Amino acid sequence: MARSGSEKRQRKTTLSARFNDAEAALVKERAARAGVPVAALIRHAVLAEKPLRKSRTPPLDRKIAAQLLGQLGVLATALREASVGNDRTDDAIIDAAHQDLSEMRAVLFEALGRRP
Structure with a gap:
């Protein structure tokens, strides 16, 4: 039987970071503008890793x-x-x-x- 998506995930470790309100708003805005989740934006910025995919919700114009x-x-x-x-x-x-x-x-x- 094929394993579900959650069983074969490779990213198992969760990290957290603290931001002040202005920083959090800026990170969320940039992620929304790029159409990717916040985690993907941070991963891209820190690791220079390409985002896997765009989020399912299109960015708001x-x-x-x-x-x-x-x-x-x-x-x-x-x-x-x-x-x-x-x-x-x-x-x-x-x-x-x-x-x-x-x-x-x-x-x-x-x-x-x-x-x-």
Whole structure:
């Protein structure tokens, strides 16, 4: 029977390091920008070893995320203006759209590491 990935791992020793808040943020940001786990980034920096693979989550393009936040704001304003003077049958649709926009905004803020 084939051994599982965890049974044939070659890296069995775990090391730890202490960082202040600024250092930790910088290391995490660089790892995220490179699309690799923090351990792979440190291993690469210390041992000049190539990262085995990129992480499964793609790095966040902060500029695009910020632009999306701006566009969501414009869309929310337009939706709010369109809702003025509409009849009651449209209220449920408009409320659902506002809720969707709010959820998208929260996800983008979280991805940027900020609070909505």
